[in-house]
Structure formats: C-alpha cells, structure tokens
Amino acid sequence: DQQVKQNSPSLSVQEGRISILNCDYTNSMFDYFLWYKKYPAEGPTFLISISSIKDKNEDGRFTVFLNKSAKHLSLHIVPSQPGDSAVYFCAASDSRLLINTGTASKLTFGTGTRLQVTL
C-alpha cells in the first residue's frame, strides 16, 4: 500500500514559468514532510521541508504548501530554470516516533516526478 503518492510521473515546464509538483499521503500520523531532488547518477539531495504545524514554507524559488485536511502537499518552483530538471521525491514521516517509542522516524517516499524545464 503506497502511503505517499506522486501521481504524475513526469512534468514539462517552460523556463521562467511555475512548476507545481504534487504529492498525496494517506497516513494521518505523518507530521513532517520533505522534498528531495535527484539528478542522474547522484543520490537524492534535501530541498525543503515542512512541519504539519505550518501550511507553507518558503526557501528562495521553492515553496512547499501543505493541506492537512486533503492530505496533500505541493512544491512550487518559481521561476523554473533548466538546472531544476531532475526527479523530485516527496517523503513523509511521523516525527514523534523517536520521542514516543525510541524508534527512528522512518521516511516514506513517493515514487518521484521527473521535471523537465525546457528553454
């Protein structure tokens, strides 16, 4: 059962426009969400995160929005640049697990969305 879903395997956007990548989750215990970016032949790198106590977090051109009632988050990239072309993974976790049980918070990843920014 895929608890974190990225329903769009790919997305093509023109340079300068907005890229919107979507992610849905089913586990209501998830309270912390992250986006990772992955270039070919490299490992994922952390991009931006958001806690469930917020509904928006911004870092430069990247903004993540969280809609808890809809169990939906999205990553906005404005303006999109060719260097943003990569696979983007969203990930979710129950960050209270470590405090409550001593068990490390496990990241559950989505299947990824390949973003292509065209000239």
Next chain:
Amino acid sequence: EAQVTQNPRYLITVTGKKLTVTCSQNMNHEYMSWYRQDPGLGLRQIYYSMNVEVTDKGDVPEGYKVSRKEKRNFPLILESPSPNQTSLYFCASSLGGNSNQPQHFGDGTRLSIL
C-alpha cells in the same frame, strides 16, 4: 567535504555469490540507513542504524544484513544474492533518527544479479 561514500558504484554478479556494498560517512552522524530504489516504487528502506551496534529492520529487509561496528561505516551485505535484488541502492546518514534532520545520501550503487 561532507559526504556519504558508497562502493562499488556498479556491480554485476551472479546468483548466490556473497557481496558487500560499503558505506562510509565523514560527518560524525549517528543515524545511517540503506534504501533501494525500484521503478514505480520510489525509495524503500532496507535497514537502519541509530548508532554503533544498534540496527533495525526497515520495510524490505529480507535477504540483506547490515552491521555497524564503527560510527562512520554501515556496510550492506547480501549473503546469497538473487535476481530480485537487482536494484539501485542508496546509503544515507543524518545527525539523529528524527526526520527533522534531513538525510544525506550517497551517489548510489547499481547492482545487477544474474
């Protein structure tokens, strides 16, 4: 430079021949983890370690072993590899086991088991 180093980057081998993928981090991180990435399935956690001599199963631990004898190293062992373990593997580390601390990933190891 802070990094997570995996070796080898690529390996083609045959069923049943034991192999080890090494992982080393130079950031003094306590938490380390192994993932596999498969088409349509995203990244799935195999094993993780909260600290030296402390390891635990992730979502897909069958067929794998790990050890954490030193803080910096977290090797992944396939005692008897099978074709369904053909995958792209990533090692990751973070300061602690709380997801608020983003994980740093290695560049991956592509394993092909024939």
